[in-house]
Amino acid sequence: MITLLYFARYREVLGLDSEQLVFAKPCTVQDVIEQLKQRGEPWSSTLSDSKLMLAVNQTIASAEQELNDGDELAFFPPVTGG
Amino acid sequence: MITLLYFARYREVLGLDSEQLVFAKPCTVQDVIEQLKQRGEPWSSTLSDSKLMLAVNQTIASAEQELNDGDELAFFPPVTGG
Amino acid sequence: MSSLLEAYVQTEDFDIAQEYQYLRENNSECGAFVSFLGQVRDFNEGDSVSSLELEHYPGMTEAVLNKLLQEASDRWAISRAKIIHRVGALQASDKIVWVAVSSAHRADAFAACEFLIDALKTQAPFWKKECAEHGERWLDAKDSDQAKARQWMK
Amino acid sequence: MSSLLEAYVQTEDFDIAQEYQYLRENNSECGAFVSFLGQVRDFNEGDSVSSLELEHYPGMTEAVLNKLLQEASDRWAISRAKIIHRVGALQASDKIVWVAVSSAHRADAFAACEFLIDALKTQAPFWKKECAEHGERWLDAKDSDQAKARQWMK
Numbered sequence: 001m002i003t004l005l006y007f008a009r010y011r012e013v014l015g016l017d018s019e020q021l022v023f024a025k026p027c028t029v030q031d032v033i034e035q036l037k038q039r040g041e042p043w044s045s046t047l048s049d050s051k052l053m054l055a056v057n058q059t060i061a062s063a064e065q066e067l068n069d070g071d072e073l074a075f076f077p078p079v080t081g082g
Numbered sequence: 083m084i085t086l087l088y089f090a091r092y093r094e095v096l097g098l099d100s101e102q103l104v105f106a107k108p109c110t111v112q113d114v115i116e117q118l119k120q121r122g123e124p125w126s127s128t129l130s131d132s133k134l135m136l137a138v139n140q141t142i143a144s145a146e147q148e149l150n151d152g153d154e155l156a157f158f159p160p161v162t163g164g
Numbered sequence: 165m166s167s168l169l170e171a172y173v174q175t176e177d178f179d180i181a182q183e184y185q186y187l188r189e190n191n192s193e194c195g196a197f198v199s200f201l202g203q204v205r206d207f208n209e210g211d212s213v214s215s216l217e218l219e220h221y222p223g224m225t226e227a228v229l230n231k232l233l234q235e236a237s238d239r240w241a242i243s244r245a246k247i248i249h250r251v252g253a254l255q256a257s258d259k260i261v262w263v264a265v266s267s268a269h270r271a272d273a274f275a276a277c278e279f280l281i282d283a284l285k286t287q288a289p290f291w292k293k294e295c296a297e298h299g300e301r302w303l304d305a306k307d308s309d310q311a312k313a314r315q316w317m318k
Numbered sequence: 319m320s321s322l323l324e325a326y327v328q329t330e331d332f333d334i335a336q337e338y339q340y341l342r343e344n345n346s347e348c349g350a351f352v353s354f355l356g357q358v359r360d361f362n363e364g365d366s367v368s369s370l371e372l373e374h375y376p377g378m379t380e381a382v383l384n385k386l387l388q389e390a391s392d393r394w395a396i397s398r399a400k401i402i403h404r405v406g407a408l409q410a411s412d413k414i415v416w417v418a419v420s421s422a423h424r425a426d427a428f429a430a431c432e433f434l435i436d437a438l439k440t441q442a443p444f445w446k447k448e449c450a451e452h453g454e455r456w457l458d459a460k461d462s463d464q465a466k467a468r469q470w471m472k
Contacts, residue, residue, distance in 0.1 A: 059227075074224070074289075156443075158375065158445070161443050162439075163443075179335075180334065192357070194359065195356055200424065203346070
């Protein structure tokens with residue numbers, strides 16, 4: 001099981017800020033993205049955003065990163081604070 | 083007549099913060115310096131300081147600058163404010 | 165001497181006089197204090213902004229800010245540094261962010277302070293939603309911010 | 319829009335909260351405020367400094383500060399800038415100098431603020447005399463200050 005988090009415009013578009021996802025190892029971030037896209041719209045286009053950013057356990061990650069049980073995977077657009 | 087001003091360590095060494103000087107035109111800052119050096123020590127060594135800075139009418143000037151009646155000529159060491 | 169580094173993410177406003185007191189108290193070996201304050205502008209790209217909603221990623225935000233403070237302390241001779249970033253609903257002219265650095269030398273204080281705000285703008289997970297005349301919209305990240313952040317890369 | 323530029327040379331202390339209010343009041347088009355505070359350090363080159371005497375050239379000092387403010391305003395997009403420099407007798411931890419700049423953009427505010435203090439340090443006619451354990455002495459100008467000031471030359 002991993003925890004998925006969605007922030008900012010993704011959270012609004014998907015209508016969801018977090019969820020638990022069952023997954024089978026080995027599994028990369030990209031595998032999770034593909035699985036979520038199969039839900040259709042708005043998932044498919046949102047997770048195809050060329051500016052999509054990822055964090056695994058609160059550290060910026062790439063789509064190739066392998067996931068482990070209990071990991072926290074967050075999706076968010078480029079940051080705009082300050 | 084011009085007004086001479088001395089600041090910081092020069093003021094202390096010369097024991098003087100300002101004076102009036104009668105001068106004959108044409109006269110440059112360098113001419114005034116030579117005239118003051120003839121007073122002997124501590125004038126001679128103070129005005130030979132390689133770091134001596136000059137201002138004519140409150141604007142940084144060079145020793146070649148010509149002086150006019152009523153000018154204010156200031157001598158001071160490199161600035162250390164801020 | 166290790167640096168005193170602090171980061172806060174909060175909904176509450178902060179007091180500048182108090183922040184200067186924090187920087188200066190028992191800190192007479194420091195001659196230089198540089199601070200950056202960011203506030204909500206009343207316009208952005210021509211549209212009148214009436215309020216702002218600031219979202220963040222709790223946990224990751226604090227971790228990123230502390231990492232940036234540590235990096236600043238490693239790269240420059242600073243004595244104290246503090247970041248405060250507000251979240252939640254903010255109005256025009258409200259303070260958003262405070263970055264303050266003390267150092268024995270002003271060049272270090274300036275560099276560390278500017279690095280911190282530039283890096284925060286591209287790395288700390290905050291997102292701004294503007295509520296303007298013509299409705300709400302999430303701000304887009306600026307290319308100019310990315311360019312500024314790249315200048316600090318070693 | 320012309321900038322609001324002010325320079326003060328004074329014996330009195332100044333209040334940072336009040337200075338921030340000056341910068342921010344009716345200034346909601348500005349998002350960025352950068353300030354530099356210089357205070358009397360309690361050491362300088364290993365000698366414990368108990369107090370400082372700051373001398374200046376009345377008239378020329380104000381003229382130089384105003385010229386530097388104008389130059390900053392010509393070179394960067396700034397909205398307000400203020401310099402306060404104290405003169406007379408100062409103790410360790412007393413404030414000496416304040417340079418504060420507001421701008422719509424932080425890079426301009428940082429650059430203008432750092433330029434102003436760097437240029438002030440080499441061009442404005444102030445002189446410091448330290449009163450330390452081992453007696454009084456006039457400070458020597460630092461080569462590093464000259465080097466910093468040269469970096470701003472166009």
